[in-house]
Amino acid sequence: MISILKYLKPYWFFMVMVFVFTLSAILLELYLPTLMADVVDIGIVNHDISFILQTGALMIASALLAIVFNIISIYFSTKAALGLGRDIRRKLFLSVENFSLKEYEKFGPSSLITRTTNDIKQIQDVINMMLRMMTRAPLMLVGGIVLAVSRDAVLSLIFLAALPILAGLIFFISKKALPLFGLLQKKTDRLNLILRETLIGTRVVRAFNRVEYEKSRFNQANRDYRDTGIRVNKIMSFMFPVMMLVMNFTSIAIVWFGAIRIDQGMMQIGNLMAFLQYALMILFSLILLSMVFVMIPRAEASAKRISEVLHVKPEIVDARDELREENGLRGHLEFKNVTFRYSGAEKPAVENISFTAKPGEVTAIIGSTGAGKTTLTQLIPRFYDVESGSILLNRVDIRRMKQHTLRQKIGYVPQKASLFSGTIAENILLGKKDATEVEIFEALETAQALDFVQEKEDGIFAHIEQSGLNLSGGQKQRLSIARALVRKPELYVFDDSFSALDYKTDAKLREALKKKVSDSTILVVAQRVNTVINADQIIVLNEGKTAGVGTHEQLLKENKIYQEIVESQEKEESA
The missing domain is CATH 3.40.50.300 (P-loop containing nucleotide triphosphate hydrolases)
Incomplete structure (x- = not known):
């Protein structure tokens, strides 16, 4: 995962902006319980309506400004995460393009497709969440603890019981989930492989009446993926109920012991309300951290798979x-x-x-x-x-x-004619990108492809489906030959x-x-x-x-x- 994070370097400005605006939003959010405590302990107790209105207006302004700062923070974190995803995707594609056939065959097309799409999407989502949550949660946690202790140090001892339970739960679940997330990505590879083979070889499958066999093969891979996903989600689903349980019991304990301290004249009602808000912020920040830790194992598995491709040194180099x-x-x-x-x-x-x-x-x-x-x-x-x-x-x-x-x-025409979705002209221009129409027609004529091309309504601008599925085998071969001829190698x-x-x-x-x-x-x-x-x-x-x-x-x-x-x-x- 660390090797992937280095690609965030060009987006340092966005990350700084995320930190600045997140910090500003959190300071405003932490200020709200203090204002609320003042409304109760000063405004309501002293029946000071003007103070209540002024403080209430300040609370509304603080809340609105915090919302604006959070939106700006999300914007910058999304820009950084999507930019990172684009850069890694481009790097991965270029690495694969430089592979010799030996390295290409080692991974296989299905796995490379999954790594370029699904795996990078996992990392992109986690980075986006980390930039927001890993900035927000620690700041909120530290700020909440400081302000809660400043309100009542004795009542803050409740956190000594709650926080270790939550931290231990996060560690336990992350440890259990990591191997399963790696397995889930392999199941995705398998599912993608079978689907790709079936779609490409659909004519062979039908010609040999193997539809039921392919259905069975796909269903087995699909079930394996589902069962692994269920196992992962069972572990993950255990986290949030326990966290909410700890959070609610903590709130009950704060209200219980806070009421006792109010009865003893050691605490005011407004302070208890503010303390309770800070406690919820502290616990909520831990939930945010847990969400990040839930995503990190899957992203780590994806990062490992991407690094495997990026760290391959092509056997054939200049x-x-x-x-x-x-x-x-x-x-x-x-x-x-x-x-x-x-x-x-x-x-x-x-x-x-x-x-x-x-x-x-x-x-x-x-x-x-x-x-x-x-x-x-x-x-x-x-x-x-x-x-x-x-x-x-x-x-x-x-x-x-x-x-x-x-x-x-070299003008190379492979054994299996490979054509790409697009027009006939676009496929011929792969041989020579600046070829004129005269050169294209000359190559088609030499390749004995001009007759069937001219029969098409759009001529050389007629559309070819992926892999030339709307052409016969002979037509595909002649277009492949024309593509080599136009290069004049x-x-x-x-x-x-x-x-x-x-x-x-x-x-x-x-x-x-x-x-x-x-x-x-x-x-x-x-x-x-x-x-x-x-x-x-x-x-x-x-x-x-x-x-x-x-x-x-x-x-x-x-x-x-x-x-x-x-x-x-x-x-x-x-x-």
Whole structure:
């Protein structure tokens, strides 16, 4: 929690204002019982109507001014708390954006969403309450005790019995609640995960008649969350009845012993009324403190989860001694004995891979499922770093380049087409934010997407739903390809990006690519032989290792694995 509080530093002025206005309001509130005692002991006893009216008017003015000061205090505390929430949310988002895929997979999207929304909201609410209550309660507690003792020191001994009970109760409940609040946040993660999976995979769930199973899974997570929440609230609900009981018995004791002291002539009625008001203020300040202590355990659990993300050091960072290319090359890609394994894996995903992809040429990678094709494409933009060996772009190790510089040279089309809610134009502009409409249409035409885009009523300004749910698989792939093409990079990486296209569209697209991007290096990962048949070189992968390199004709003559791939696909097509 302390590590999170440092983000309050820019809001020191607001915190000072909270303290100033809260202190002013409390001084006025503490002044009211004294005025009331004077009304009773002086005005009423002496039948002095003018004194009563004057003092009453002063009480009204003090009360109104205290209300105004409290409103101003709430305004400044809210500004500080919301500003803190915004800053942490931005910091968290930027931290996640800098994660490599390894760190991203460690937390998972559902947990990161919960931490960015729910957890930060918990901290924001607690900070808002702390700024107000943690300023107000101690001042009211100290001021109330001082004024109560000044009224009657003997009667103040009652607090020696009441205050330790309340303090012990707050400590006991906070200790019990802290682990449960952490567990509650984990249950929130689980609930969010299941809900997200079900909503994203709704088509699969319905296609396989798994609706009832998903309902059962969600209901179980929902029940777990409910049961944990009930356990927490049972503990919390125990606090306030006990506090009210202590508070009421304290009031009874004050009235009882106060009446005895009045009967003995040691105290006046007005003083007893003022003392009772101060006692209620003291006890109320402890209730305010207890409310803060109730919220702190949950905020502490949230702060811990947020700190876990903020304190992660990304595995992939920019090199301090960046090398700049001075060799005039453009898109020259070279793998040198590259080996990579995923975290916790027993054997490498790719091992000792070496090849060169040159500008103006198409290099294709083919192999069975799990051969390591996608892994290779993810190493190029440094989504992961190699375990050994090196990847060179324009004869410079990509680890010696800034990530932004490296990725600016690459037009990457992932295996799963990722589109965002917005217009078609907005999605294309992700590739190049300052692209003109002419460039957008040119990229769409090359990607064989212009026909279906023009059929839409709004053309390139037609709306796309989240993840492109209102588009077919082939349409999504073509828009993803257009997004890479509009960038006009040095190196194109197509990770099985033609799989949803029919043979005719696939052929047209490959032909258009040869004409339009002839000066760039093209790296194509594919499952279908027809997609790679005209490539300048084909790399055959088998179980993460290079099983052959050559043209289609060479491999068809010499490479057994490639022959098996071709033969199996010919059988499928003839069938």
